[in-house]
Amino acid sequence: xxxxHGDDTYQYSRPMVANFSSNIYSHADLQGLHDFxxxxxxxxxxxxxxxxxxxxxxLANELHIEADEVLVTNGATQAIYxxxxxxxxxxxxxxxPTFSEYADACRMHGHIxxxxxxxxxxxxxxxxxxxxxxxxxxxxxxxxxxxxxxxELRLLLEHNSQVLFVIxxxxxxFTLKYLLTEREALxxxxxLLLHSMTKRFAxxxxxxxxxxxxxxxxxxxxxxxxxxxxxxLALEAGKWLLQQGALCVPASLTAYLKETAxxxxxxxxxxxxxxWDTDTHFMxxxxxxxxxxxxxxxLMCEKGILIRDASNFEGLGDSYFRIATQDPAENELLVExxxxxxxx
Numbered sequence: 175x176x177x178x179h180g181d182d183t184y185q186y187s188r189p190m191v192a193n194f195s196s197n198i199y200s201h202a203d204l205q206g207l208h209d210f211x212x213x214x215x216x217x218x219x220x221x222x223x224x225x226x227x228x229x230x231x232x233l234a235n236e237l238h239i240e241a242d243e244v245l246v247t248n249g250a251t252q253a254i255y256x257x258x259x260x261x262x263x264x265x266x267x268x269x270x271p272t273f274s275e276y277a278d279a280c281r282m283h284g285h286i287x288x289x290x291x292x293x294x295x296x297x298x299x300x301x302x303x304x305x306x307x308x309x310x311x312x313x314x315x316x317x318x319x320x321x322x323x324x325x326e327l328r329l330l331l332e333h334n335s336q337v338l339f340v341i342x343x344x345x346x347x348f349t350l351k352y353l354l355t356e357r358e359a360l361x362x363x364x365x366l367l368l369h370s371m372t373k374r375f376a377x378x379x380x381x382x383x384x385x386x387x388x389x390x391x392x393x394x395x396x397x398x399x400x401x402x403x404x405x406x407l408a409l410e411a412g413k414w415l416l417q418q419g420a421l422c423v424p425a426s427l428t429a430y431l432k433e434t435a436x437x438x439x440x441x442x443x444x445x446x447x448x449x450w451d452t453d454t455h456f457m458x459x460x461x462x463x464x465x466x467x468x469x470x471x472x473l474m475c476e477k478g479i480l481i482r483d484a485s486n487f488e489g490l491g492d493s494y495f496r497i498a499t500q501d502p503a504e505n506e507l508l509v510e511x512x513x514x515x516x517x518x
Contacts (some may be wrong), residue, residue, distance in 0.1 A: 183480060191478030192504040194497040197316065197345065197456045199424065201501055202376035206418070207411060214410045222406035225396070229404075229412045233384055236416055237356050242389040245396060246412070248403045250344050250370040250383035253395075255279040257340055257366060257385070260398045264338075266308040269293060271317060271487040273342070276310040289488060293322065293330065300333035309334070312342040314349050317484050317496040319452030321351040328354075331362055338391075344370035344383075349454045350431065356386045363388045375415050380408040430455055434499040440509045446516050456498035458484060466495040469515055477511045 183190050193200050226246035234241040247253040258266075258279035266285045268276045280287045285308070294300050302309060309330075314321045331339060346353055346369065359365035371382035382404065385392065404412075424430040431454075438449050438457055450458040461469065466483045473479040484494040499505060 186474050186480075188475060188478055190474070190480055192500055192507060193480050194500060194504075194508060195480040195482040196378070197498045198373065198376050198378055199348075199430075199455070199498070199500075200376075201424075204376065207375075207377070207415065210414050211407060211411060214407070217406040217410055220406070222402055222404065222409050224401035225399075226404045226409060229409050229416075230384070232413050232416050237386065239356055239360060239386065240389065243356075243360060243386055243392065245385045245392045245399070246404055246409075247383045247385065247399070248405075248408075249372055249381035250342065250368045251275055252381070252403065253368050253383050253385045254340075254342070255282070256395050256399055258283040258285060260394045261285075261308060261338065264307045265305050266310060267302060267306045268310045269312070269315070271484075271489040272310075272312045273316050274487065276312075276340075276342075277488070280308075280310070291489060293326070294333075295326075296329075300329045302330070302334050302337055306334075306337055308338045308340060310340045310342070312344070313353060314343075314345045314351070314454040316345070317456070317458045317482070317487055317490075317494075318450055319454045319456050319458065320450070321349055321353070321453040324352040324354065331365065335364060337364065339365045340368065341365060342368040344368060344373050345454050347374045348427065348430075350427065351453045359387060363391075366391060371412055371415065377411065377415075380411050381405075382408050382412045430499065433502060433505065436502075437497075437499055437505045437509070440505070441512070444509070444513055444516065447512075456496060458490075459495050459497065460491075461493040461495075463493075465492045467492065469495065469512070472515050472518075473508075473511055477507070479508055479511055481508075 229246050230244045231241045233244045254275050262283040264285050266280045267288045267290050270289045270291050277287050294302055343353055359367050366385055366387040369384050372378045434455050441447050441449050446462050448460040466485055470481050470483045473481060482496040484490055484496045485492040
């Protein structure tokens with residue numbers, strides 16, 4: 175899906191006042207990175223490293239794993255397509271509703287794709303459908319914001335050793351729930367974890383992601399990755415950000431998630447919305463009446479507020495939208511604006 179994601183400000187001529195459509199925290203202080211990159215612009219005159227090995231070594235050192243257990247990609251989305259290509263023709267299950275690119279990438283590379291709206295539980299002995307060879311799972315999940323409990327995830331892994339689990343943990347820095355660690359994924363051998371420096375450091379324009387997993391699995395991916403997949407400025411930025419030890423989430427994740435809970439309560443108090451529980455900083459909302467597309471257009475054109483129409487997620491209807499928490503003043507503006515729209 176080339177179009178239909180969030181942060182589609184290019185479609186509007188009106189200046190944006192507040193952006194709730196992207197799951198990126200929009201108030202990160204990137205001035206230090208800007209200053210650093212201004213001093214490194216000469217790198218664009220040469221080819222970058224063809225395999226991003228230097229950045230992989232820095233990441234491996236941070237994660238306390240080996241460099242061949244890390245593969246840097248041009249954003250987590252490139253990792254998704256690379257995995258689908260490396261295992262072309264597989265039978266894949268995708269836990270829905272979720273990021274559309276998992277199914278899109280699988281179909282592009284000849285997978286048979288099955289949608290799952292419930293994961294197996296003790297009632298099914300934690301067993302996935304017999305023909306499934308890959309499971310794609312976003313955790314925390316986009317757009318619901320929900321995390322699969324770690325003990326349940328471990329049971330799924332234990333009972334489905336024949337399945338390759340592709341677990342996208344792009345939002346791992348925005349939840350207090352326990353997630354699978356790189357070390358545990360490596361020990362199991364049938365898990366690929368996807369990570370997003372784009373989300374962690376709020377640099378979506380640079381496109382920096384990486385995969386961690388068993389070295390043999392990553393070798394299979396490397397054989398399909400084109401050279402110079404990650405540009406020189408992105409590589410420079412990635413190394414600098416990691417060396418700074420900086421996180422572009424708010425100073426207190428606990429406070430940020432508390433503000434998320436407050437925003438959710440304020441939206442529910444309007445009475446015309448159903449708001450899903452969330453384990454992270456974004457949430458899925460359903461209008462009891464009306465279409466999300468109409469609300470999105472009105473908010474942007476009248477107020478300069480952008481939300482994510484979520485109707486194109488599989489399994490969701492035209493009344494769903496997604497928002498990511500911003501600062502309290504912007505959150506209050508969103509609530510007041512939706513309340514105004516509901517009276518029209």
